[in-house]
Amino acid sequence: MQTIQAPQYSVKDGYPGSGAIQLVNQVIKGMSSAEIFEISLNLLDGSYYDSTDKRIKKCDYCGYYWRDDSRNNTKKTCSPECKTAIKSLQKQKQRERKALLEPEQKPKKRHTTRDDYYDFLEYSYWLSEDSMHMYDTNYISDAEEPLELIDYVDAQDQTYGKGNRKVSTYGDEI
Numbered sequence: 001m002q003t004i005q006a007p008q009y010s011v012k013d014g015y016p017g018s019g020a021i022q023l024v025n026q027v028i029k030g031m032s033s034a035e036i037f038e039i040s041l042n043l044l045d046g047s048y049y050d051s052t053d054k055r056i057k058k059c060d061y062c063g064y065y066w067r068d069d070s071r072n073n074t075k076k077t078c079s080p081e082c083k084t085a086i087k088s089l090q091k092q093k094q095r096e097r098k099a100l101l102e103p104e105q106k107p108k109k110r111h112t113t114r115d116d117y118y119d120f121l122e123y124s125y126w127l128s129e130d131s132m133h134m135y136d137t138n139y140i141s142d143a144e145e146p147l148e149l150i151d152y153v154d155a156q157d158q159t160y161g162k163g164n165r166k167v168s169t170y171g172d173e174i
């Protein structure tokens with residue numbers, strides 16, 4: 001018996017795969033359009049087929065009836081394209097589940113006070129006054145911690161005595 005080979009195509013949502021089309025083609029071969037019309041709904045809902053025939057199955061992907069001619073009768077989809085489609089659907093679901101369970105950790109860039117400084121325009125400006133003061137304190141004045149600064153001044157006083165005299169590292173007055 002010559003079997004009609006359905007063309008290979010990627011199966012769209014709601015359309016039958018080539019295996020399902022092949023089965024319908026076999027059933028309606030030689031029938032008149034009136035006869036085909038009469039059984040069309042039964043073909044769609046599967047009631048036309050012998051329910052004891054374990055080879056007639058509903059495709060896991062496209063949902064249409066087809067005949068499993070494989071030796072072990074273990075196929076789940078009517079055609080290669082339905083198999084591919086169901087696999088990519090499963091992979092997509094896996095990806096979605098993975099993305100949901102372990103969202104990609106993007107290293108969060110720390111917002112620094114300098115980020116609030118805009119100098120690409122004609123006049124540079126600070127977006128936030130707080131950031132400006134912070135930047136001033138932390139970078140411009142090169143300030144140590146206040147206590148460290150006091151320690152530093154005290155140490156200078158001990159070495160060189162009070163006052164504003166400038167002294168060289170060897171203690172000679174300049």
Ligand SMILES: [Zn+2]
Pocket residue numbers: 016017018019020059060061062063064077078079082
């Ligand atoms: Zn199918």
